Amino acid sequence: MTSYFDLRALLERVEAAAPIDAVTAVADELATLSGATEVSFLIADFSGHALVRLGTATRAPDGARVQGVEHAETLRLEGTVHEEVLRTQQAVVQRSDDGTCVIVPVTDRGDALGVLELVLPEPPDEQQLADIAAAGHALAYVIIANRRHTDLFEWGQRTTPFSLAAEIQRRLLPSAFTCEAGQFTLAGWLEPAATVGGDTFDYALDRDSLQVSITDAVGHEVGAALLATLLVGSLRNERRRGLGLDDQTRNANDAVATHSAAGEFVTGQVMRVDLHTLEAQIVNAGHPFPLRLRDGRVEEVELAIDLPFGVEAGTGYRLQRFPLEPGDRVVFVTDGMQERNAASLDVAAALAATASMHPREVVHELGQAVLRATGGVLRDDASVVCLDWYGGPPRERDSRTGASPRLASR
Incomplete structure (x- = not known):
């Protein structure tokens, strides 16, 4: 040869x-x-x-x-x-x-x-x-x-033109929507509404931790996109300063409260997974509960609910333990997957049907499911982040030409 x-x-x-x-x-x-x-x-x-x-x-x-x-x-x-x-x-x-x-x-x-x-x-x-x-x-x-x-x-x-709000919102998303690693695979997706609804998701990986967030700013169009920019920019700035999850979220809340108008707020969840202790902590700022697929069963992970970001300056957020076991698939969603004209979608059933898929296919399939449920006309952004947790120590992943063959969808 x-x-x-x-x-x-x-x-x-x-x-x-x-x-x-x-x-x-x-x-x-x-x-x-x-x-x-x-x-x-x-x-x-x-x-x-x-x-x-x-x-x-x-x-x-x-x-x-x-x-x-x-x-x-x-x-x-x-x-x-x-x-x-x-x-x-x-x-x-x-x-x-x-x-x-x-x-x-x-x-x-x-x-x-x-x-x-x-x-x-x-x-x-x-x-x-x-x-x-x-x-x-x-x-x-x-x-x-x-x-x-x-x-x-x-x-x-861009097969369809972007509005100004969509342009701003796009800049808030991570440059890569999927990340395979030895301990996990993560993928995110955003199905935008006809009028942009302020959804974002983000993640960052370092030597010690994986941090994941999903957020939803109140309102639509440029106002919602600017409000989301305040929160995402603040969370990234605090994270890059090396602050802990409690300080990150408290300071981000204060930034939104200081620089936004009365009645403006952002719901969200921010999770940090320690890659050495294999423990996860999460802040829940008035956001829909995550879903977990474990051993073929889908259930909500119930969390204590704190105020959305920006409602009240000085708010502190509870660091809640998030239970993770090897083999878990955890899905974070915004309310666009569950409310308004998407309410007929059974997200848990749709998630169960994707058990054999790679996370990048899971988020696409859930996006397609919400579009089918709404007849292709979303009244609010619908965002989803899928985390497959394998656990174990930090390690190299099995990879061939950019992807792990054992993880690919059948």
Whole structure:
């Protein structure tokens, strides 16, 4: 078997290109090394229901969005081979009269960015297929590095225009919606309402702990987005100063109370898991209870309820023990999953039906379930964070080309 993947040549070509041409540089290098007649990258859009093929061809495909020389062709995801690749995180090889199409995931730490698609004159051997899969993994890092310098990828992912409120809210979300680690896997998702409702989620991992939050600002549109910005910005600032969970939440509450108008507040939960003692603590600021899937049974985790953030300056928040056992799946939600026109959704039943799925698929499926329950018209944002807890000591995770094969959805 002959290897044709040269990582050094690939990275040098990427570095020589402008950030907006990073994907094209990878495509050209792969075409040169593999003899592929076509190489393209399809990025996952922000809806979670489509992929977008980015390109600069002289003639854009019918129906594609065009911006200067760039074009973005939106392709349905459900029921396609691309969906299979993203769910299973495995390469697919398809033969046809025009050649052999190879599709591999573009993923980093379980966060599925899209797929890489090549058309080869001959079917690849085992080594060549492994090289193409490695190129897809490398492309994930190329995109992560280069999207800091250009709006191309962000533009491609926006299959529907953003309002100002949605733009502000988007900036509050973590840059990666999924994180696989040795002790856990975490994924989050936000289904935005027709009028933005102020939902956010966040997480951070360091050597000693995992911190997770989910919040819901009162109101809609720019007002709600600005209120959410106050809370999320304060929580991140206090966390990055190295303060404990009690000080983080107390100071964040004071910031919202000081800088917001009367009657404005944010509900939320902030949890910290100690990765050495394996103990978890949580603050519940007037938010819907989490759900836990344990041994096939779904139940609410009842918590003492403190005031929402911003109601009263000087409020202290109780640090409550959160019971975690290896094998637990914990889901945090906002009230958009349970109230208003989503009230007919049985979230517990929907969660039980996803037991065999990877957390990134769980949050997508729950998002789809709330859209089905509301006829596709949400009256409030619906956010969900799914944490699979494996426990045990801090350790490396089992990974192959950006994802753990044993965790992939069946």
